Amino acid sequence: MTALFIIIMMIIIGAAIGGVTNSLAIKMLFRPFEAKYIGKWKLPLTPGLIPKRRDELARQLGKTVVDHLLTPEGIKKKLRQSEFNQQVTIWAQSEVNRVLDQNLSTKVMLAKIGIYLNEQQLKSKIADLTEKQYEKFMDSKRPLLLREVISEEWLNKTDEGKKWLTDYVQQQLTSYVTSDTARSKIGQVVDDYLDGKGFFVNMISSFLGNEGLADRIQPILVQYLQSRDAREWINEILSNELDDILDLPVEKIEAQFDSVLNGAVLGKVVSESVPVEKWLNKSVTEWIEPFKAQLLSHIVPTIVTKLSETLVDRIDLLMKKFRLEEIVEKEVESFPIERVEQLVLNISSKEFKLITYLGALLGGLIGLVQGIIVLLVS
Template identity: 45%
Template sequence: MNPVLLVLMMIGIGALIGGLTNSLAIKMLFRPYRALYIKNFRLPFTPGLIPKRQKELARQLGRMVVEHLLTAEGLRRKLERPAFQTQMTEWAQEEIEKILNHPATLKEMLEELDLDMNTIHLEQSISSWVENRYHSVMDNYRDETLENLLSHEWKEKIEVGADQLADHIQEQVTLYFQSPEGRYKVTALIDNYLDNQGFLGNMISSFMGPDGITERIYPAIIRYVSDKEMTYWLRGMLQSELQRAMNQPVGFYEDKIGRDAVGHTLGQAVAKALPLEEWLQKTVAEWSRPYQNKILQEFVPLLVKKASVLLSGKIESMMESMHLSEIVKEEVEAFQVDRLEEMVLGISRREFKMITYLGALLGGLIGLLQGLIVLFLG
C-alpha cells in the first residue's frame, strides 16, 4: 500500500475514533436517562453519570449552598451594607407611596379584603369594645377608694374647688337675700310662722306688725349669711362631705348608677360620637395625606433599618427552620434530567464541540504517530 495513503488512513481512523469517543463520553454524562436491562442484566454505564448520581449530587449541592454559598454570615453582610439598605428603603418608599395614594375609599379597601364594614356594624363593634374595655379596667379599680386613685395634685385641686364652691354658695345666698325677692321671701316666712303660732303669734304680729319684725330680723339674716363664720361653716361642711365621698370605693358610685348601664351608655356614646360614615367614605389618599411625608421620610427608613437588624440577628435560626439544604436537595432530585441536559448543553455546547474536535485532533495525531512508526519499522 502507498505509504502516504496508509498514513492518511491511520490519521483519519484515529481522528474518527478520538472524536467519537469524546462525543460519546459527553453524551454519557446524561444518557441514557434510565438504566437499561436485558432480562435481569443491567447494561453497564446505564443510566448516565449525572442521572445515576443525581441523589448524591442533590445532597452535595444542598450542603454546598448552605455551607459555602448561601451562608448566614454572607446574608448578614448583605443586609448590613448601606447600599443594600438604601436600595431597600427606596423600594419600600415606592411601594408604600402607592398604597398611601390609593384612590379607593376606606370602605372599598375593606370590601376588597372581604371585610363587610358598615356604619351599624362598626358602631356595634366599637360600642361592644368600649363596654368590655370599661369593665376590664373597672375590675381593677372597683375596690379602690377615690382618695387612693387620685394623685396628690388632683386632691389639692378638688379641695380648693370645694372651698371655692362654698364661697360661691355663700355669695349667691347673700345676693338672693339682698334682692327684693329674697326680702319678700323672708317676710312671707315670718308671716307664715306667726300665723301658725296661734294667739301668741297674733299678739306679736299686732304689737310689732309684720314689717317691723322683718325690719329687725332681715339685717341679722344678711349679716349671718355673709359673715366669715358662715364661710368657715360652709367650707368645713363641704370638706367633710368631700372626705366622706373620697373614702368611698369606686364601685359604690358605680352601683348607684348600675354597672351595666354605665358600660353600655359609655359604649353607645363613644360609638355615636365618632363620624364613622364620614371616615368610611374618605379615600386612603385623604387619610394619609397629612402623614405621608413623615411616613415616607422618617418611618419607612427607620422600619427598614429595624427590620435589617432584626433579620440580621435571626438569620441562623431562620435558615435552620427553613432547612435550605433539604429544599435544594429536593429541587435537584425533582429536576428533569433532559431539562438539565438541555440547559447545560445550551450554555456549554461550543465548549463540548471543542472537546470533541480536540479528541479528533488527538486521535489524528496518534494515528499519524502510529503511521510513522509503521513506516519506519515496516
Template identity: 40%
Template sequence: MNVVILIAGMMLIGAAIGGVTNHLAIKMLFRPYKPIKIGNFQVPFTPGLIPKRRDELSRQLGAMVVNHLLTADGLRRKIEGQAFENQLTTFVQEEVEKLLNNDESIQEILSSLDLQLDQERLEDSISTWVEERYDSMMVGVRERKAAEMLPEEWKDKLEKSADEFAVYIQERVRMYLDSYEGKERIADLIDDYLDSQGFLGNMISSFMGSERLIDRIHPVLLKYVSAREATDWLQSMIQAELSKALNRPVKELEDKIGKTTIAGAIGQLVSRWLPMEQWLNRSLSDWVKPVQSKIILDVIPAVTPKVTELLASRMERMMNSMNLSGVVEEQVSSFPVERLEEIVLGISKREFKMITYLGALLGGLIGVVQGIIAVLLG
C-alpha cells in the same frame, strides 16, 4: 504508495473513533433520560449519568449553595454594607410614599383586605376593650382618695360648680313654692299635719278662723328660700358633702355604684365620644398628611439601619429556618432533565464541539502512530 494509504486509513479510522467516542460520552451525560430494560435486564449505562445521579446531584447542589454560595457570612456582609442600606432606604421610601398617598378611605382599605369593620362593630370593640382593662387600670387606685386623683384645676371647678348648683336648686325651689301647685302642695302638707295632731291641730285651726295657715306661712317661706342665708347654708351643705365624697377611698364609691356599671359606662362613653364614622371615612393620605414628610425623610432613614442590623444578627437563624439546601434540592429534583441538557449544551456547546474535535485529533494521531509502527514491523 501502499504505506501512505495504510497510514492515512488508520489515521481516518482513529480520528473517527476518537471523535465518535467523545461525542457519545458527552451525550451519555444526559441520554437516555430513563433506564432501558430488556425483560428484567437493565441495559448498562442507562439512564445517563446526570439522570441516574439526579438525587445525589440535588443534595450536592443544595449543600454547595448553602455552604459556599449563599452563606450566612456572605449575606451578612452584603446586608451590613452601606450600598445595601442606601438601596433599602430608597426602596422603602418609594413604597411607603405610594402607600401613604392612597386616596381610599380606611373603610375601603379594610374591605379590600377582607376585613369587615363598621362603626357599630368598632364602637363595641372599643367599649369591650375599655371594660376589660378597667380592673387592671384600677389596681393601686382603689385605696387612694378621690381628691388625690383629681388635678387642682378640676377640684376648683367642682367647688365652683357646687356653688352654682346650690344657687340653681334654691331658684328651682323658690319657683316651685311660688307656683300655684307648690303653694297647694305645702297647704296639703300643713293640713295633714294639723289633722294628725288631734286637739292641738283643731285648736290652731280655730285660731286662724276662715283664713288658711298657708296664706300666712307662704310669704315667709318664699322670703326664707330667697334669702342670702339660705344660699349660704345650701352652698356650705353641698360643699361639705362634696368634701366628704372626695375624701373617701375610691373603692367606697366604686362599691356603691358597682364595678360593672362603671366599666360599662366608661366603655360606652369612650366609644361614643370618639368620631368613629368620620375616622373610617377619611382617606389614608388625609390621616398621614401632617406627618408624611417626617415619616419618609426622618423615620425611615433612622429605622433602616436598625432593620439591617436586626437582619444581619438573625441571618443564620433565618437561613436555617428557611432550609435553603432543601429548597434547592427540591427544585433541582423537579427540574426536567431535557431542560437541564438544553441549558448546559446551550452554554457549553462550543466547548463540547472542541472536545469532540480533540478526540478526533487524538484518534487521528494515534492512528498515524499505529500505521508507522505497522509499516516498521511489517
C-alpha cells in the same frame, strides 16, 4: 502512494474514533435517562451518569449552595452594605409614594391587606373594648375608697373647687334672699309660724304685719349670709360632705350610678361618639399628609435600617428554619432531567464541541503515529 494512503486512512479512522468516542461520552453523561433492560438483564452504563447520580447530585448541590453560595456570612455582608440599604430605602419610599398616590380610603386600604370592616362592626368592637377596659379597671378599684383612687393632683383640685363652690353658694344664697321672691317667702313662713301662737304674739304680728317682719328679717339674713361666719359655715358643710363622699368605697358609688353608668352604657356612649364612618371613608393620604415628609425622610429609612439589623442578628436562625439545603435538594430532584441536560448544553455547548474536536484531533494524531509504525514494521 500506498504508504501515504495508509497513513491518511489511519488518521481519518483515528480522528473519527476519537471524535465519536468523546461525543458519545458527553451524551452518556445524560443519556439514557432511564435504565435499559434486555429481559431481566440491565444494560451496563444505563441510565446515564447524571440521571444515575441524581439523588447524590441533589444532596451535594444543596450542600454546596448552603456551605459556599448562600451562606449566612455572605447574606450578612450584603445586608450591611450601605449601597444595598440605600437601594432598599429608595424602593420603600417609592412604594409608599405609590400607595399614597392611589388616594384610597382607609376602608379600601384595610380590605387590600385582608382586614374587612364596616361601621357597625367597628362600633361594636369599640363598645366591647371599652366595656372590657372599664370592667378591668373597676375590678381593681372597687374595694378601695374613692380617696385612694383619686390622685393627689385631683385632691388638690377638689380643694380648689370647694373654695370656688363656697363662694358660689354664698353668692347665690345672698342673691336669692335679697330677691322679692325670698321676701315673700319669708313673710309666708313667718305668718305660718305665728299662726296660733297666742294672743300676745298675734297682737305683735297684727301691729307689725307680716310684711313688716319680713322687712326686718330679710336684711338680717342677708347680712349673715355675707358674713365670714356664713362662709365658714358653708365651707364646713361642703367639706364634710366631700369627706363623706371621698371615704365611700368605689363599689358603693358605682352601685348608686349603676343604672346610668356601667361598662355597657359607657361602651355604647364611646362607640356612638367616635366618628367611625368618617374615619373609614377618610383617605390614607389625608391621614398621612401632615407627617408625610417625616415619614419618607426619617421613618422609612429607620424602619429599613432596623429591619436590616434584625435580619443580620437573626439570619443564622432563619437559615436553619428555612432548611435551604433541603429546599435545593427537593427542587433538583423534581427538576426534569431533560431540562437539566438542555440547561448544561446551552451553557457548555461550545466547550463540548471543543472536547469533541479535541478527541478527533488526538485520534487523528494517534492514527498518524500508528500509520508510521505500521509502515516501519512492514
